[in-house]
Amino acid sequence: MKQVLCINLGNTGTADSLADAMDGWDVHPVSNLADARRLLRRAGHAVGFVLYPAHAMDRAELAVFLREHADVQWIGIVEPREIENESARQFVIEHLYDYHTTPIDHVRLAYTLGHAHGWARLRQKHADASSNGKADASPLVGGSEAMLRLRAQVGRVARVAAPVLIWGESGSGKELAAQTIHAQSERAAGPFVPINCGAIAPNLIQSELFGHERGAFTGATRAKVGLIESAHGGTLFLDEIGDLPKDLQVNLLRFLQEKTIFRVGGTRAIHVDVRVVAASHVQLHQAVAANRFREDLYYRLAVLPVNVPALRERRDDIVTLAEHFFRLYAAEKSPRLQGFSREALDAVLDHAWPGNIRELMNRVRRAMVMADGRLIMPEDLGLGLGAEGATRAATALDDARERNERSSLRESLDRSGQNVSMAARQLGISRTTMYRMLNKYSMRV
Numbered sequence: 356m357k358q359v360l361c362i363n364l365g366n367t368g369t370a371d372s373l374a375d376a377m378d379g380w381d382v383h384p385v386s387n388l389a390d391a392r393r394l395l396r397r398a399g400h401a402v403g404f405v406l407y408p409a410h411a412m413d414r415a416e417l418a419v420f421l422r423e424h425a426d427v428q429w430i431g432i433v434e435p436r437e438i439e440n441e442s443a444r445q446f447v448i449e450h451l452y453d454y455h456t457t458p459i460d461h462v463r464l465a466y467t468l469g470h471a472h473g474w475a476r477l478r479q480k481h482a483d484a485s486s487n488g489k490a491d492a493s494p495l496v497g498g499s500e501a502m503l504r505l506r507a508q509v510g511r512v513a514r515v516a517a518p519v520l521i522w523g524e525s526g527s528g529k530e531l532a533a534q535t536i537h538a539q540s541e542r543a544a545g546p547f548v549p550i551n552c553g554a555i556a557p558n559l560i561q562s563e564l565f566g567h568e569r570g571a572f573t574g575a576t577r578a579k580v581g582l583i584e585s586a587h588g589g590t591l592f593l594d595e596i597g598d599l600p601k602d603l604q605v606n607l608l609r610f611l612q613e614k615t616i617f618r619v620g621g622t623r624a625i626h627v628d629v630r631v632v633a634a635s636h637v638q639l640h641q642a643v644a645a646n647r648f649r650e651d652l653y654y655r656l657a658v659l660p661v662n663v664p665a666l667r668e669r670r671d672d673i674v675t676l677a678e679h680f681f682r683l684y685a686a687e688k689s690p691r692l693q694g695f696s697r698e699a700l701d702a703v704l705d706h707a708w709p710g711n712i713r714e715l716m717n718r719v720r721r722a723m724v725m726a727d728g729r730l731i732m733p734e735d736l737g738l739g740l741g742a743e744g745a746t747r748a749a750t751a752l753d754d755a756r757e758r759n760e761r762s763s764l765r766e767s768l769d770r771s772g773q774n775v776s777m778a779a780r781q782l783g784i785s786r787t788t789m790y791r792m793l794n795k796y797s798m799r800v
């Protein structure tokens with residue numbers, strides 16, 4: 356049965372009647388956007404219903420969500436009095452494939468849904484064909500549906516100048532997606548300047564980003580161009596934007612609005628022409644809700660949202676990527692080593708990849724050094740599956756993942772003599788991610 360997502364943020368009744376009346380369709384109702392994201396990632400719906408929300412805040416969040424999932428054909432259900440409203444009309448025009456007013460005529464709605472589904476499939480085939488043709492041009496390896504969608508999304512946002520907000524787990528490829536956006540944009544000949552907002556000491560971040568004038572503070576013996584200025588004509592990649600201290604969030608917002616900066620200790624406004632691509636491993640709207648991130652800055656940055664899926668959500672890519680990294684690091688291997696054994700590939704497919712693509716890359720590199728025969732064996736990858744692998748098939752994916760994550764953490768800590776930095780390196784994740792995971796599982800070092 357074909358599946359249709361139904362987003363209902365607060366309206367009542369209509370969603371249930373849709374679920375009952377749409378013969379031949381499996382209607383998945385959700386009442387919040389976190390569930391909608393989860394379901395979409397899992398089922399990859401081609402079409403969806405959107406019940407036009409009554410509250411402005413819901414509408415703003417929904418608009419961001421719909422832009423993020425513009426590959427889905429959305430059909431709006433709107434009350435007749437709402438459609439008299441210009442903002443509702445604009446919403447429909449910008450985000451929806453079609454709309455119906457209540458009371459719903461289910462026969463007519465079924466026609467629309469059928470058309471929307473056909474249209475979605477046509478667009479998907481077209482996107483597949485064009486991204487296959489350009490496969491060599493994109494550094495984003497992978498042929499899974501999720502990856503094709505990501506490549507198409509990256510290509511689309513590269514063509515426009517608005518800010519991009521990339522969300523994805525640690526090591527999933529956010530920076531590579533940002534680099535690809537830059538390389539495919541008009542600014543490709545300009546600089547790509549990455550900044551990890553979480554890695555710069557709080558007392559230095561202002562002058563690192565905005566630069567400083569000579570004598571601005573003790574030790575400032577000469578003027579310094581900041582990272583934002585050094586990206587002039589190119590793209591500024593603000594990684595882990597959620598870690599930016601709140602006082603600097605104001606400065607960044609001002610820069611995004613006015614396109615000028617002031618160096619620390621300076622009085623001259625300097626015009627800087629950069630495109631901003633930000634990334635975060637935490638859902639920024641949650642940081643907004645918790646008052647850790649400015650709402651106005653969030654909406655400025657999230658004009659074009661891009662989701663990078665976790666590796667476990669695109670399992671079709673795992674072997675392709677493992678083989679890609681094998682070729683990439685071929686110079687480091689012994690000439691005898693030919694590739695992966697069947698068992699090693701099974702182990703790779705069985706692993707939950709908490710550290711995503713970076714972990715896969717590091718494990719393949721490690722295995723290429725450890726292997727002493729013609730083929731990489733499972734133990735060369737250091738995945739430590741064993742009994743867990745056997746029981747895995749019978750358990751829910753999430754449970755299996757949590758157990759794998761725990762045991763990977765424990766093993767790497769044991770191997771590194773409880774040294775967190777070393778263990779994080781072995782797992783191919785950052786220290787921050789490592790601490791987050793230790794915290795999540797209440798593990799102590």
Ligand SMILES: Nc1ncnc2c1ncn2[C@@H]1O[C@H](COP(=O)(O)OP(=O)(O)OP(=O)(O)O)[C@@H](O)[C@H]1O
Binds near residue numbers: 496
């Ligand atoms: N689709 C892909 N194809 C090939 N290589 C990839 C792909 N995605 C990521 N990589 C590689 O995996 C590594 C990790 O990716 P990247 O640094 O972009 O992740 P990230 O999400 O920015 O990580 P972090 O959250 O830790 O900053 C990089 O070496 C990158 O080149």
